[in-house]
């Protein structure tokens with residue numbers, strides 16, 4: 528089901544409506560869609576920009592805390608003068624300036640086992656873009672439980688990965704990474720803004736495909752890349768039938 532488009536929207540999206548096989552119906556489905564973006568930093572903020580300009584109907588941003596100076600090497604939605612202010616409030620304002628037809632709801636919250644189900648209320652797809660594994664795990668479990676597709680993407684230095692979690696069809700995050708990395712520090716890993724940006728763009732493309740039915744999303748495949756050598760590859764990934772989150776006995 529889609530939502531009818533105004534003349535302004537048809538004009539705004541004219542160039543993507545020229546994509547081979549991308550019809551008004553795909554555009555209408557995108558307008559009828561809501562995405563949760565868990566983490567509105569270098570990854571999620573970039574994904575939000577491209578979902579907004581592509582004409583998604585609504586986004587929900589979940590990210591706790593205020594903008595800091597050291598966020599500014601990657602968070603292209605933000606402005607220097609906003610340092611010290613709420614990240615999600617400023618992100619909402621900026622997105623609505625870019626495309627006033629997009630609705631944004633914000634939660635100045637981390638993603639936890641307690642709130643993930645609530646953050647997903649009325650949501651059609653979730654983008655996993657938080658810098659901690661426990662938040663990603665909470666979102667993964669809630670998405671599997673509510674049968675909501677999740678796009679999982681993460682980066683570290685010059686490297687990144689991307690895959691989609693479709694409950695019951697593809698591996699979930701827990702199938703692939705059942706254990707936390709005890710060495711991982713939330714803000715302790717290197718980030719080049721363009722690497723998080725490219726990954727945010729790729730997330731938005733997968734979201735548009737999954738929401739509209741256009742193209743071929745990654746299914747049981749992981750995109751893995753290393754921009755130090757500009758090496759991009761796709762790997763086959765497998766479900767763990769005994770997975771504590773998505774397995775038969777879960």
Ligand SMILES: [Zn+2]
Pocket residue numbers: 698699700701702703767770771772773774
């Ligand atoms: Zn699983």
